[in-house]
Amino acid sequence: MTAETAEYTKPFDIFTEWMKEAEANEPNDPNGMALATVDAEGRPSLRMVLLKGWAEDGFRFFTNLTSRKGHDLEANQNVALLFHWKSLRRQIRIEGSVSPVTTEEADEYFASRPRGSRIGAWASKQSAPMEGRFEFEGRIAKYTTEYAVGEIPRPDFWSGFLVTPKRFEFWMDRPFRLHDRHQYDLTEDGTGWSVSTLYP
Numbered sequence: 438m439t440a441e442t443a444e445y446t447k448p449f450d451i452f453t454e455w456m457k458e459a460e461a462n463e464p465n466d467p468n469g470m471a472l473a474t475v476d477a478e479g480r481p482s483l484r485m486v487l488l489k490g491w492a493e494d495g496f497r498f499f500t501n502l503t504s505r506k507g508h509d510l511e512a513n514q515n516v517a518l519l520f521h522w523k524s525l526r527r528q529i530r531i532e533g534s535v536s537p538v539t540t541e542e543a544d545e546y547f548a549s550r551p552r553g554s555r556i557g558a559w560a561s562k563q564s565a566p567m568e569g570r571f572e573f574e575g576r577i578a579k580y581t582t583e584y585a586v587g588e589i590p591r592p593d594f595w596s597g598f599l600v601t602p603k604r605f606e607f608w609m610d611r612p613f614r615l616h617d618r619h620q621y622d623l624t625e626d627g628t629g630w631s632v633s634t635l636y637p
């Protein structure tokens with residue numbers, strides 16, 4: 438089944454190339470990706486998040502650590518990511534595991550966000566039930582006053598994760614649904630990828 442072994446950077450290079458094309462073509466959020474997590478009972482769930490950086494060490498996103506996904510990631514570090522770009526008719530699947538980003542990285546990214554988003558991070562009890570929008574607006578007003586002047590610190594319940602990939606699959610549309618699928622699996626020594634072509 439395995440046709441060849443690719444050097445370690447190969448799937449990251451393809452990802453970068455496809456992402457560049459998506460950035461040029463997608464009307465909104467080319468960096469939007471579905472993130473699948475699994476809870477302590479083994480139940481999966483999915484939601485969209487924004488990819489906020491990638492390199493050969495993996496893919497980064499940021500979120501509220503007390504959210505549903507935050508609890509899932511505490512219980513089970515296995516995740517899957519999915520990019521689907523309708524304008525390109527392409528899909529990338531990534532599977533791997535998460536680890537927390539460093540405090541410095543989280544601080545740096547938090548500080549780069551617009552002031553309103555930083556206030557919003559403080560005000561939102563992400564994924565907790567809310568009595569009504571008024572309750573949320575009250576919290577936004579509270580933190581807007583509290584942080585009216587000076588820097589807004591990063592809440593300790595808000596940070597990011599690094600997804601270290603173990604598998605990539607690149608899917609490209611072809612006529613008559615005879616699509617191209619190329620799968621890259623991390624080799625046992627972790628230095629390269631075994632490449633397989635899959636039936637569509």
Ligand SMILES: Cc1cc2nc3c(=O)[nH]c(=O)nc-3n(C[C@H](O)[C@H](O)[C@H](O)COP(=O)(O)O)c2cc1C
Pocket residue numbers: 466469482483484485486487488498499500501504505506507563564
């Ligand atoms: C395009 C898009 C991008 C999003 N990006 C993020 C993100 O980067 N981080 C985040 O916490 N939520 C993001 N969200 C909201 C999540 O999809 C989700 O509603 C929220 O994180 C709560 O998910 P949870 O209850 O599973 O933890 C995004 C939603 C959309 C539609």
